[in-house]
């Protein structure tokens with residue numbers, strides 16, 4: 095294998111290009127690291143070289159990281175430690191080269207890729223949206239092991255480094271320059287020239303003279319003073335413990351690696367980093383998180399790319415979702431026309447769009463110009479003027495079948511030949527909606543989650559008459575918008591909301607039966623859900639949840655008959671966060687504590703009330719989800735367990751460290767799932783009756799996977 099080539103120019107600057115053969119992206123596999131190791135020896139011995147530029151030969155990426163398949167293959171800590179130590183040794187050699195080294199970065203620079211760049215003396219990066227720098231190892235349940243926990247804090251300061259290492263989040267050009275992670279920002283076209291110029295300017299000076307964190311003086315002093323530094327670590331640890339609830343060990347290990355490294359300096363720190371990585375790599379949590387990484391990759395890849403080209407989108411309804419959807423399309427370069435019934439609503443939609451653009455600009459994802467240009471691509475209207483040019487209309491009007499049907503036929507009166515109509519409905523039947531259409535093959539569901547800019551999943555809903563071309567076009571479009579599409583068949587609540595809603599209703603039922611608001615939400619948080627079920631109900635809106643639960647009841651029958659409390663609360667004007675009255679009390683947008691007036695709304699006839707243990711709270715909620723998931727597979731709402739797991743992880747944040755709902759079911763074993771369901775069935779009725787496929791799995795000893 096030859097992944098590296100280099101040329102030396104007349105100034106003695108070697109330009110080293112990394113281009114992994116046969117791959118779209120550069121990865122630091124073991125063979126690559128071996129080759130790099132030998133190459134660095136050669137470079138060090140070459141007396142003609144006065145400086146080095148390290149760049150990628152790939153069009154859109156620098157280095158995406160180490161080889162995840164190798165990390166997945168680590169089953170014992172000795173192997174993990176060896177891998178880390180040998181990587182560290184290569185980068186130590188890179189760092190020790192007797193001439194200045196410059197990493198020229200365009201596109202993702204992740205994990206081991208950033209650790210390589212950190213071992214270089216300087217970094218020049220492009221201001222492109224694709225250029226993102228991150229140490230995402232904690233997201234795979236491990237920590238950086240090629241020196242990242244040691245070099246990053248010294249370069250950008252403790253708090254900036256912890257912010258990256260403990261969360262895995264990406265840093266873009268603006269912030270990279272501000273923190274000192276990048277020495278210079280430039281345009282893609284100028285990258286090589288600027289990197290070369292930097293290497294040339296630094297000739298004779300292999301390392302920058304001042305290796306210290308950038309940023310305000312007060313912050314630096316604060317971080318450098320051993321006493322105040324202790325405080326930084328203490329606060330960081332408290333935050334990590336609060337956020338991970340003991341479910342994710344990697345961030346704590348990363349914190350320890352950074353702390354150890356800053357205290358001891360030099361080789362000892364690196365050895366400790368490798369040890370901590372080695373402990374984590376073989377764990378079940380890490381393996382589960384890696385399988386979630388692969389799920390993400392599966393959804394990103396387009397199995398049947400659609401040739402349909404789209405440039406103009408119409409958005410019908412300028413509410414919360416419409417505004418978010420318009421912003422997303424506009425950011426990705428589509429020309430957007432947005433309609434609502436009056437100018438005030440259109441104005442609100444535009445404001446929502448602008449709010450997201452500004453947020454993205456503040457985060458450094460977009461430059462000011464990109465945000466302005468993006469926003470300029472959206473225009474608003476109260477009629478259908480301009481909709482004749484749309485390649486697609488995404489409908490996000492109120493959740494009402496009659497309104498949706500009339501909006502659909504209004505659009506078709508102006509629509510051009512071939513335009514697709516995609517409804518963002520969260521629960522109404524696409525098949526039924528398409529009955530109002532002259533061309534039902536072009537009617538499809540495109541179900542975004544709230545908030546659109548954050549939630550990665552899109553359910554692409556195939557109605558009975560939706561054509562495969564339309565489904566493929568929407569799946570491809572979703573990927574172009576940076577989302578993860580899953581294709582599901584039409585049915586009440588589709589996939590995600592059906593499973594979610596039953597889980598939420600069970601929480602309300604347990605409340606009726608005597609569990610407290612705190613007990614329910616605490617137990618579910620400890621299990622790993624991103625928020626308690628009752629908090630989530632407040633966020634969604636009790637009015638909306640009530641409506642969806644009625645739709646599910648009509649569609650799925652008696653077994654999912656909602657309890658009385660949800661409807662009672664709705665009738666009493668408890669709508670959740672939006673009107674400050676829900677399972678919790680609110681001051682403005684801030685949640686202040688559980689609202690005990692809810693207990694007074696529990697109708698007397700719900701029977702005896704008893705304390706429910708945290709274990710039962712989790713079991714009932716999660717087993718009910720497993721049961722419904724099994725039914726969705728039986729009914730062919732979705733056809734693969736891995737896609738179902740992905741939908742719940744990326745749609746509602748089912749705890750990634752558990753690897754997925756059905757993976758969790760497999761871990762419990764179908765036999766135990768069935769036994770527990772049957773136990774609950776006896777106590778609480780048919781909503782717990784195990785479905786056929788689960789009984790079969792229990793009998794044969796098989797799993798979903």
Ligand SMILES: NC(=O)c1ccc[n+]([C@@H]2O[C@H](COP(=O)([O-])OP(=O)(O)OC[C@H]3O[C@@H](n4cnc5c(N)ncnc54)[C@H](O)[C@@H]3O)[C@@H](O)[C@H]2O)c1
Pocket residue numbers: 410411412413414415416433434435436439489490491492493494497501518519520521541542543544634
């Ligand atoms: N809010 C969520 O969490 C969420 C998530 C996923 C999907 N959805 C779905 O998205 C859709 C919109 O939800 P939302 O939360 O944005 O609602 P919303 O009430 O914020 O917005 C709906 C908008 O549609 C407008 N509207 C009504 N009739 C119209 C018509 N004939 N033509 C054009 N506009 C019209 C209303 O004026 C309003 O501005 C619903 O189908 C909902 O089920 C909502």
